[in-house]
Amino acid sequence: xxxxxxTVNGQPVSHDVEDNMLLVTYLRETLxxxxxxxxxxxxxxxxxxxxxxxxxxxxxxVLAVQAEGKDITTIEGIxxxxxxxxxxxxxxxxxxxxxxxxxxxxxxxxxxxxETNPTLSEQDIREGxxxxxxxxxxxxxxxxxxxxxxxxxxxx
Amino acid sequence: xxxxxxHKALSLNDARSQLAACDDAKLLAxxxxxxxxxxxxxxQTDLLIDLADTGLGLIEDKGSHLKIGAMCRHHDVETSxxxxxxxxxxSSLAGGIGDRQVRNCGTLGGSIxxxxxxxxxxxxxxxxxxxxxxxxxxxxxxxxxxxxFETDLDEQEIVTAVSFPKPDKAAYVKFxxxxxxxxxxxxxVAVMDGDVRVAITGAGxxxxxxxxxxEAALADQFSxxxxxxxxxxxxxxxxxxxxxxxxxxxxxxxxxxRAINAC
Numbered sequence: 001x002x003x004x005x006x007t008v009n010g011q012p013v014s015h016d017v018e019d020n021m022l023l024v025t026y027l028r029e030t031l032x033x034x035x036x037x038x039x040x041x042x043x044x045x046x047x048x049x050x051x052x053x054x055x056x057x058x059x060x061x062v063l064a065v066q067a068e069g070k071d072i073t074t075i076e077g078i079x080x081x082x083x084x085x086x087x088x089x090x091x092x093x094x095x096x097x098x099x100x101x102x103x104x105x106x107x108x109x110x111x112x113x114x115e116t117n118p119t120l121s122e123q124d125i126r127e128g129x130x131x132x133x134x135x136x137x138x139x140x141x142x143x144x145x146x147x148x149x150x151x152x153x154x155x156x
Numbered sequence: 157x158x159x160x161x162x163h164k165a166l167s168l169n170d171a172r173s174q175l176a177a178c179d180d181a182k183l184l185a186x187x188x189x190x191x192x193x194x195x196x197x198x199x200q201t202d203l204l205i206d207l208a209d210t211g212l213g214l215i216e217d218k219g220s221h222l223k224i225g226a227m228c229r230h231h232d233v234e235t236s237x238x239x240x241x242x243x244x245x246x247s248s249l250a251g252g253i254g255d256r257q258v259r260n261c262g263t264l265g266g267s268i269x270x271x272x273x274x275x276x277x278x279x280x281x282x283x284x285x286x287x288x289x290x291x292x293x294x295x296x297x298x299x300x301x302x303x304x305f306e307t308d309l310d311e312q313e314i315v316t317a318v319s320f321p322k323p324d325k326a327a328y329v330k331f332x333x334x335x336x337x338x339x340x341x342x343x344x345v346a347v348m349d350g351d352v353r354v355a356i357t358g359a360g361x362x363x364x365x366x367x368x369x370x371e372a373a374l375a376d377q378f379s380x381x382x383x384x385x386x387x388x389x390x391x392x393x394x395x396x397x398x399x400x401x402x403x404x405x406x407x408x409x410x411x412x413x414r415a416i417n418a419c
Binding site for chain 1: 195293
C-alpha cells in the first residue's frame, strides 16, 4: 500500500492504495467517478481518457501511484455547475454520440486537441482522435461536434 | 495485475540501487507497453521502479549531434523546436507513434529498451548511427538491438539518453497496421557524410536491420529507381496474421522508395 495524494477536478484527495491499482480503477471505484469508462484491455479504445496536468492520457494504462501529486481532470470536472462545457454542449447539439460509451473519452481528447491547436482542420481532428474508438462508428457527427466545440471554445 | 511494489526513483543512483537490491524488478518509463503487459498478466514483477523523476528528460544541442534524454516522451520530441531544427526526421517519426495519448506518456528510452520488432525508433537509431548512453557505458545502435524484444542491456543497466548524429538528409516512412498503428514495415533512409544508410523495422524476424545491398545501390545513385531490382530476402522476414513475408518484402521496397523520395 502507498499513501496517495492528488488533485481531482480541483479537489484534493488522499487514500491508501494498492501499488498495482490502475488510475482508472481508483477514479471509478475509490472516488466513484464512473464517467471515465473502461472499454478495452489493450490501451487502444480511449474510453478512459482523462487529463493529467492538462495532457490527455489513458487512465487504464497508468498506475494510480504514478499520479501522486498530479492535477487530474475527468469528464465530471469540465462543466460549470449546470452549464455544460462547450465541447459537451457541441456533442449534444451535433448528435456526436450514439450509445455514448466512448463519449467521455472523446470529449476529453477533443478538449486537449482544441486547447493545443485552436484552428484544427477536419484532418487534424480525425488524426487527433486516433486513440479514441467509437464502435457505433459515429465518427462523422463526432468530427462535426469537435468542429462546433472548437468554435464555441474560442468564443467562450 | 499481480501484486507488485512501486518505487518512484528520485535519481538515477536511487534507481540503480533499487534495481540492484531486488532480484525481480522492472524499470517503468512511460509504461505504454509494460503496464498493458502487466495488467493482462503476461508479465509479473516484484518491484516497479518509476524513472519519471530521475531527470532524464533533457533535449540538448551538442553541435554535431542531438542528445535526447531517455525519459523524453514522444510528444516532447514531436513538438521540440530544437529537434525540428536539427533532425526533423525525428519530429515526424515521434509524431507518428501510437496515438496522441500514447505519445503523451511513452518515452524514447522505454521504446528502445523494449525493442519491439515493430517499433519506429529503432529504425531511426540504426539509420542515423545513434549512440545509446546507459548508466554504465555507451553502446552503438548496431550493437544495442540484438533481436526481437532483446537488447545488449545488462540486467542492472539503465538507458539514460541517445545521441543522434545530424544527417545530411533523412526520412522515415511507415505502413502502419490499421488497428494497432505499429509499423507493419517502417523504413528510415539517411544520408550521413555522403554514406547512405537504410534501416528497416517491422519486417525482420530479428527486429530492426540495415539493408546493405540497397545502401550500396543508393550510394551509387540516390534515387528510387536504384532499388527497383535489389533482392529482398523473404526468408528473414516476419510472417503473421497481419502480413505474409512476401507482402512485407513488397512493403519494404515501397516504403524505401517513399522514404528516398521524401529525403
